[in-house]
Amino acid sequence: MRASVRTARAIGSVAGQALRVAFDRSVPTGGARAPLRVEDVTAAWLAEVFGVAPETIHHIRVVDAHSGTAARARIEVTSDADIPASLFLKMPPRNYFQHVLMNLFSLGAREIDAYRALGDAPPIRVPHCYATRFDPVRGRAVLVLEDLSPTARFRTVGDPLDRSEAEAVVDAMADLHAAFWQDRAGEAGTTSATRSEVETQLGILIRRRLLGTLTGHAADLVPATVREQIRIFYQRGREIDAFWANQPQTLIHGDPHLGNLFFEDSTPGFLDWQISTTGCGMRDVAYFANSSLEPELLREIERGLVERYAARLDAAGITADPEQLWTLYKVGIAELLLAIVCTAEAGERMQSPAVTRCGVARAVAGVEAHDSLALLAALLDDMRV
Template sequence: MNQNIVVRRPADLSRRWAQGIVNHYAADAKVSDISIQSVSIGTSTRLRVLVNHDAPDIVPLRWFVKTPSLAMRSRLITALPRLLYKEVLFYQSLSKASPVKLPNILAAQTRFGRGSTLVMTDLSEYGFTPGQPGDALSLHQARQVIQQLARFHAHYWNHRHLLHTHRWLSGFNNNVEHYMGNLLAVPLMKQGLKLAGNLVPSKLHLPALGYAANRHRITQSLATGPQTLVHHDCHPGNLFWQDAQPGFLDWQLVRMGEGIGDVAYFLATSLKPDCRRAHESELLNLYQASLAKHRVDEIDENTLFQRYRAHLSYAFEAMIVTLAIGGMMERSSNIELIKRTSAAVEDHDSLAAIAVGV
């Protein structure tokens, strides 16, 4: 798409702006009106809009638009590593080959110095149900997600060439993200633990601060396994559903990494602790069997579990840091996910495990 569709604020969503997108699919169609139905501000600004035009059989009427966050603190955290930029490039260059269900993208563009904008069909147009961050998934839903994650990971297994053909997966953006994460790890962990109070068992506080102090070494340790493309933020709010089949949203943190990290993040955030404890082994076995079904069978069961145990620490850190920054997730959902991830790392003594290099 040659037209500039990058916007910085809701007021930029004009009839002319929408006309350019519609004309990309239906040259003679006319847009009569555009109205913003809702605005949600977190790591990005998310707008649901209604676009009235005369080609609804070709272009949907309801759109979902993502622009840089209007919340200053969230914007500062996400702007330098250009997270929305990465998501736009994922949809532009990798989504067509993806073996999992993704949203329908109408337009995706990034412009140097102006930012990035992503326009997709609103999930309601196709009868999809968007997930919410605090959702507690059923065992059946968890099985479906695990099988799809295995399918996705197997598709990109050991495709290290992606780091060269898609340099945005590494390079400057990735380096900035790691640098900022390491620089802010201790103060954000302290602030997050303070705000969380008794939501995090007191015996986890010291190991959590140790994790933050050694974050650079630990993140390197968490990247030593077989490499594949990973979502890296697979919680219930980044899923959508149709007839119990999951799709995956919000690819701002996509990267090359260890597939079991996605599994750990998903199970720690998406299942209530009692459900996770009861079915964890079954779901890990399902992931391993699903990988093997797609011709990936190089990880033994014990190694898989130990890597799972270690990666739980990142899910915990992510939720604590989200609380510390504020405004990135609805607080009630953030609190619920802190409870779940705290239980997971406590059950497996994950913070201590990663501290000694498991």
Template sequence: MAHRSPRELIELYWDEVWNNRRAELIREICADPIVRHDPGSVTALSVEDQIARVRQQSEKLEPCFTHEVLLADDTYVTSVWNMHTRKGERIELCGIEVFKAVDGKFTDCWNSSYTPGFWGREGDASVPADLPPPPLIAGADQITPQWIQAVLQQAGLEAPRVSLLNTKPIGHGNLSATLRTEITYNANAADAVRSVVAKLTSGIGQAVEIAAAHDVYRRECEVYGFLGETPPLATPRCYWRNVGPDGRTINLVLEDLSERTRPGNQIAGCSVAEAEAVARELAALHAAFWDDARLDVAEWLYNRAADAETAAVTNMLAAKAFRERFTGRADPAMLDAIDAVVADLPRHFAAIPRGRTLVHGEPRVDNVLFEDGAEGPRAWLIDWQFADCGSPMFDLAYFLSGSLTVEDRRSIDGTLVERHHAAIAAKDPSYTLDHARAEFAGSLPLALYFSVGAILAMPPSEHGDLLLLTLAERNVAALRDWGVV
């Protein structure tokens, strides 16, 4: 008995079953079951399953398939196809499928992943010149070649067609998820961007609520625009930034510095040489934006003074949670000092030095990348989630009080305050050293406020708990050394 050839079967499958919506014909041309092979999975579909699938998609979309390439032998047939929908908003897809036929019926099908658009033809551009902006995405699974292609184009970067990505999480972000995406192209990419770092919405619900309440996601995106294309300090280039209207979704794509830098380790702390490198970058930032009129109208900046009442309530809760979590694990005198500072927080907020420059707002050492060079380390600042208009001594106090061991900080903090003052005084001679020292001491309680408050966004974990304890111990020591408590 003669059987239909694989080529005859595929023509019936596309033209009659799909294009003419004759789902019942599946009984004649497909085995029961047919085995569908997708990337990473295998599914056995009964004839009834196949008929139901075709009917569902035909009713909803009315797909129409055409062959771009059709190749068959006595057992297999390969179809390189294009598809467009005839119902509703037009959708275009392309793909490759290989079918195996036994005794006149398809028994197996191997499916490639479907890709938006049609297969390219001679004369088509490798990458269209007018790609739409990347849509707002919710998670790592939505970082696709098409999305990255649009990001690169929006950044003004020439690149071949993106063909493959490898995305993995990096770091220990508290309020967002940070991922590194390696990019593979379909052509010579010697001069193209080979990887990017993306910051997306945190997977921790409480962290997202905190980020939204403090407008963290929008602020971090806005600050990159404020810094401009040639920032006065070392910070990664921003390729793309977008925030959801409710402040709960962030898409921030940055230059990947991981192959030339190493991340700071907050728990271990940084060296004196590394601290000097960070202080140099902070001084460059603060001097560049000293008395910048644009800061007066940048409504996205974090306003610590305006947040005083809410912060006092939040930190009372945080101090209580801190004591509950660490009683028996932390020095009781340190816990008492935290309670004392938090109880007096309204006064500390009222005494926040007047803002006169752009400050990073949270320059911990784990928000710094270090690049080693012949002349010593260079510091790259990242994570601008709490940027503010404030005193230049705020950033320096925040950094030094939490990012070095107590002994190393004591050996250098006075000298770095003097150097920092000199950088600002070169712009404004009225800024005195006594003023700088007073602002440094007055900023130290705010560093502890951030360290203790972080417990509300950090569920118990070995790494997180050690981080919180280390920060608090260093913060309290600095407060004592500078006569604040």
């Protein structure tokens, strides 16, 4: 397909979703299957979700609510029925731009797919998903999840993480990836949708816009050499996708920075599966380690983390070459750099400057330590031979 046609389709998709979201927000009373706002969550709707009589639910109180890439709310429920007294809801974001973005890249639908794939007995700790609702006409996605606040400790990217905690997260990632392991892309059993052609082209256009000239609040942290090298993500974006698709595939979280994790005692758990997909497991490991650990500590332990991951896969019956995983780890750091620099360039509506500056600094340290972008270019060149 010619690039001009792909671009036209991508722009058309943006326009269509912008109109769809504008209509949904201006005429919000439709889509009763998936409420637009937490204020629209009624006793009747909650009763339908849990399969109980509406008269058994007496009161719903919003304890707290905020909105980012999705709207999140914790509610308390007074009821005679056997349902949790506290619930956590994920819904369409309040910000118009983020709502359009959610629809364009099917973020809500991806998270629903991830919880369905994980099932009732997931291989790692995740919030229990009581129910999901999706309105295909309006594109709304709603998840009714376990409220973790009584038991979990939450972190931000800037919080310290020690060696034992990092090892526990890598162990959990190995368990997740082993449970969904595929030797090659396209095997039966794919766990979550890959990007569509329109999503791929749109991603390239967004990267070109954000990475062509860095002007965001973390631009000063990106050296000139890295600024030049990072253009590979829109200049050779489809080759990069093909490279990762040629690696063993599994269900990956996609965005496992420390802010998307929680801990119960020493056990880590994983939140926010909006960009989960079928992909290379080492991308999760590299992304987590380089976004969540201070570079000085990480340089000391990262090779051991990769070897630990390989040994955990081996114990699950999956043969993995530690040297090949180490190569994938080094090039996988570039994926973190792409994500965090684009987030910083998109502005504060995506993430706070403190968080993105910390993430950009760590990602730059990683790609410079391992020359990740040059390694990526070399691997792509090898594919052409």
